[in-house]
Amino acid sequence: MPGQQGPNAQPIIWQPSPNFGDRPADCAIDMLVLHYTGMPSGEAALARMCDPASQVSAHYMVEEDGCIYQLVTEAKRAWHAGRGQWRGCTDVNSRSIGIEIVNPGHEFGYRPFAVRQMDAVIALCKAILGRHTIPAHNIIAHSDMAPERKEDPGELFPWEQFAVEGIGLWPRIDASDHSPQNTAEIITPKDGLSGSQSPYHDDKVASAIAAEEQTSPQNAAALMDGIAANGNDNTQNGSEDCEALFDRLLLQFGYGPGDPVYNRIAFQRHWRPHCLDGRADAQSIAILKDLIDQCPPLS
Ligand SMILES: [Zn+2]
Structure with a gap:
């Protein structure tokens, strides 16, 4: 009233x-x-x-x-x-x-x-x-x-x-100590937004996230290090695998079926605001996975 x-x-x-x-x-x-x-x-x-x-x-x-x-x-x-x-x-x-x-x-x-x-x-x-x-x-x-x-x-x-303050979701992993430069340097391709040079396969990102979950470190650095150590084989398919995983998780979280690049940027704008490059980097995926784990399944 x-x-x-x-x-x-x-x-x-x-x-x-x-x-x-x-x-x-x-x-x-x-x-x-x-x-x-x-x-x-x-x-x-x-x-x-x-x-x-x-x-x-x-x-x-x-x-x-x-x-x-x-x-x-x-x-x-x-x-x-x-x-x-x-x-x-x-x-x-x-x-x-x-x-x-x-x-x-x-x-x-x-x-x-x-x-x-x-x-x-x-x-x-x-x-x-x-x-x-x-x-x-x-x-x-x-x-x-x-x-x-x-x-x-x-x-x-x-x-x-x-x-x-109890208003809304926030990732439980700490990704705050990665500067935009470092984030971009370590875990994203250096070429264009839709480039296909990402060094990380879908399964490697997924296994790195799984490892992070098992050991439950409060610092995303562990995830970054793990991925940096494990995923270094550049292939033409790697980027698409990462992007497919990220995009699928975004739909699972709640985003609509529109242009996936816009979904990625919107996600980063809210939950990874220090780097809005729309890329399916491991840090974005780890944050998204953690947020999904805090939600009931989407029916
Ligand atoms: Zn508005």
């Missing part, structure tokens, strides 16, 4: 939008989609979402200073997600709550999210999770459900911090 208290007893400002509809009868709310506004200012985004001609809205918008606006009550279906899918759901609006987070985005000057803004979004997400049963694997970026159309909230969004 409008008029709730925000974080630190801050009021949530009720700024009603006409852009909403009914959720289907008996439709559970079990998804949370995070966006950035991608407009020059929060004021402009709010005006657009309240303009009936725009046909877009969200349940909430959070300004950079932490101010929270509510545009649509949670019981209603806001129009934020659009075409796309996640874990087989193609009508994400019906099942989700959408939060727009003010940031100019990649088009107008993407910048780090403000601390006060993130504190407000975290508090808001926690309140939402208290009202609805939303599993961690259904807390997603707009780009996860629409990889070919969307990049938001983008690679600067602090997903790891959110996961620490």
Whole structure:
């Protein structure tokens, strides 16, 4: 309901939008989609979402200073997600709550999210999770459900911090100590995106991941070292094997059957944000495998 208290007893400002509809009868709310506004200012985004001609809205918008606006009550279906899918759901609006987070985005000057803004979004997400049963694997970026159309909230969004706060999934393996350069150097081909020079066969990546799981090191360095030691035979098929494995796992995790390169980049943008090259490298695959292990099987 409008008029709730925000974080630190801050009021949530009720700024009603006409852009909403009914959720289907008996439709559970079990998804949370995070966006950035991608407009020059929060004021402009709010005006657009309240303009009936725009046909877009969200349940909430959070300004950079932490101010929270509510545009649509949670019981209603806001129009934020659009075409796309996640874990087989193609009508994400019906099942989700959408939060727009003010940031100019990649088009107008993407910048780090403000601390006060993130504190407000975290508090808001926690309140939402208290009202609805939303599993961690259904807390997603707009780009996860629409990889070919969307990049938001983008690679600067602090997903790891959110996961620490109990909001969303994060890999349990530590891949943070690999610079983008090292990651690219060690485990990805040096030629083009769709090149076929990757040194790693599907089975070698898989066995390296299995070894990592058995010994349970908290550091992905072990995986990298293992793969670097084992997989050095360049073949024309190696890259395709890796890519096929990565793409299959992405579908298993929840991405839709669109262009697989967009799926890979969307995945990296969310869960391996220091290197968005769209390549099926071992670190990306290891992270993805760990996330799948944290989810129920996709029916
Ligand atoms: Zn969006």
